[in-house]
Amino acid sequence: MTETRQEQRLLEKEAERLVDEAGIYSHVEALLAKMHRRGGRPRELPVKALFVALQLMAFSGRYYLNDVAKVLNGLSRPTRERLGLIRASGHPITNRQVQYLTDRIDAALRRDFTTTLMRDESRYVDFDAIFSAIAKAGAHPDATKSSSVAVDASDIPSWGTSRNVFCPVVNTETGEESYAKALRVTDPDAAWRGAKDHEYKKPVFGYEVTVAVSVRDEPGGEVPRAALAARFRPSNVNGREAALACIEEVKNQRGRLGDVLIDREYTQSKHGEDFLNPVRILGGEPVFALKQNQVGPSGVVHGAIIIDGQPFSPSMPTALKKLVPPSGKGTDVYKPSPEALAEYQAKVKARSVYALVLNEARRPNGTLVFQCPSAAGKLGCPLQAPARPVRLGLLPAASPPKRVVADTVCAKRFRSFEMTDLPLYQRHLYGSKEWFHSYARRGSSIEPHFGALKDESAEGLRRGKFRVRGIVKTGLMVAFALASTNRRLALAWDRRPPVVAKSKKPKGRPRRQAWTSLELLATTDSANLVMRT
Numbered sequence: 001m002t003e004t005r006q007e008q009r010l011l012e013k014e015a016e017r018l019v020d021e022a023g024i025y026s027h028v029e030a031l032l033a034k035m036h037r038r039g040g041r042p043r044e045l046p047v048k049a050l051f052v053a054l055q056l057m058a059f060s061g062r063y064y065l066n067d068v069a070k071v072l073n074g075l076s077r078p079t080r081e082r083l084g085l086i087r088a089s090g091h092p093i094t095n096r097q098v099q100y101l102t103d104r105i106d107a108a109l110r111r112d113f114t115t116t117l118m119r120d121e122s123r124y125v126d127f128d129a130i131f132s133a134i135a136k137a138g139a140h141p142d143a144t145k146s147s148s149v150a151v152d153a154s155d156i157p158s159w160g161t162s163r164n165v166f167c168p169v170v171n172t173e174t175g176e177e178s179y180a181k182a183l184r185v186t187d188p189d190a191a192w193r194g195a196k197d198h199e200y201k202k203p204v205f206g207y208e209v210t211v212a213v214s215v216r217d218e219p220g221g222e223v224p225r226a227a228l229a230a231r232f233r234p235s236n237v238n239g240r241e242a243a244l245a246c247i248e249e250v251k252n253q254r255g256r257l258g259d260v261l262i263d264r265e266y267t268q269s270k271h272g273e274d275f276l277n278p279v280r281i282l283g284g285e286p287v288f289a290l291k292q293n294q295v296g297p298s299g300v301v302h303g304a305i306i307i308d309g310q311p312f313s314p315s316m317p318t319a320l321k322k323l324v325p326p327s328g329k330g331t332d333v334y335k336p337s338p339e340a341l342a343e344y345q346a347k348v349k350a351r352s353v354y355a356l357v358l359n360e361a362r363r364p365n366g367t368l369v370f371q372c373p374s375a376a377g378k379l380g381c382p383l384q385a386p387a388r389p390v391r392l393g394l395l396p397a398a399s400p401p402k403r404v405v406a407d408t409v410c411a412k413r414f415r416s417f418e419m420t421d422l423p424l425y426q427r428h429l430y431g432s433k434e435w436f437h438s439y440a441r442r443g444s445s446i447e448p449h450f451g452a453l454k455d456e457s458a459e460g461l462r463r464g465k466f467r468v469r470g471i472v473k474t475g476l477m478v479a480f481a482l483a484s485t486n487r488r489l490a491l492a493w494d495r496r497p498p499v500v501a502k503s504k505k506p507k508g509r510p511r512r513q514a515w516t517s518l519e520l521l522a523t524t525d526s527a528n529l530v531m532r533t
Helices: 003-022 025-035 047-060 065-073 077-083 095-110 121-135 141-145 239-254 276-281 338-354 433-443 446-454 471-494
Strands: 148-157 162-170 177-185 191-193 204-215 227-234 259-262 285-287 297-301 304-307 310-312 368-371 414-417 519-521 530-532
Touching: 003 047, 003 077, 003 471, 025 047, 025 095, 025 121, 047 065, 047 077, 047 095, 047 471, 065 095, 095 121, 095 471, 121 227, 121 239, 121 471, 148 239, 148 433, 148 446, 204 239, 204 446, 204 471, 227 239, 227 471, 239 276, 259 433, 276 285, 285 433, 338 433, 433 446, 446 471
Parallel strands: 148 259, 259 285
Antiparallel strands: 148 204, 162 177, 191 204, 204 227, 297 304, 304 310, 368 414
């Protein structure tokens, strides 16, 4: 057996293993049997064989449906026997069989899309189960060692088009011919997302894939990057519902949820009821960047000043209440200059003295209990004595209230805040070094994952690589590309060199080699000198 045939069989086994890991082809077969019962000759192309071919095509970065029959007929005989592709007539698999099966799958899943009684997210139940099961196959087993995830979406342009054309129109009364503008759409499932719908993304006609990617916990070691849940929707659909569905799926898989690193596309509101609070109800702690309209003081709750989502003591000086984050290209925290960032973080650190101290973890109902900074020993205030002796030189409160109002943070040592009182709260103070380090985990997880998905040297997922239309057929291509990306990242993780512990540097001046004696001996060649000890 040549090396090329060995590689082919390894790829075939790998593709079949990923399809078996997803284990969704039996569900698809059940949907087909439920939808369409026909007599006559049974279908000769199984769903599993189709999925293996699509996975092999995703490995090579080619997603042309017309090549599926060629891939199936080119499989080794043991693989074709396992997949049930040895036909009694001896004829090869045809494009007509492939088209028929994909059309049946499309029709089985599309039946819920057009039902008049199902216009909400429930109409995508079967499609979501199939898409996500395929998309998260191939993930490294160690990706489940962390409970934190990063969630974001990426554009998938459709192969179809939506554009205005001029069509001839004949007046039946006068017989005159004129032209009228009409919209011609070749992919009815896709949708436009215009430039006005998003502040920094380009217009696109197509779909949007939303993925939850594994992220290391804090504190915690690095984990392999892998897609743990995914959704596929038209571009004009509200992305928050798809993102929350991915987060909930990860929670159901693991039974727990850690940090959830979120793009600001999902956190544009100030009330947090559309995304942030649902994430907290699921048990996650959102980590996100604030928009310009969310930065600064936003009111007073129980006597505490709410700044950047965090409760602060009312004795804070006025100069520290409004800190403008260093601006960069496109977003508020997009690669600012080191000098501007250091100056901003120094001000945030000075303001942190007045921040209320979290006393315990978030309760099941979402309530947070904070302690007065003076009672915690961070600040000197005559209204609240510290619980323990404090060090000398404690910073006094700048401007404590002249009188204590009942039921405020100045009236007692501990104060509870409901989840709705602090919708923009985060574990780390926004803008601090700790927050920047925590939020940087998103840039090393979700963005590189989409980059690998669209990289030409890997899956190369872009318009023209898949020439099918419709959310079901396009979604299948994208799902197998995500599985291929998971597998590539898992192999890259296993190829990493072992981590070698750094040896401790010796203290003091390093020792120098001492010579007992040194002689220069003349030789026949006067240019050569020999050192001898």
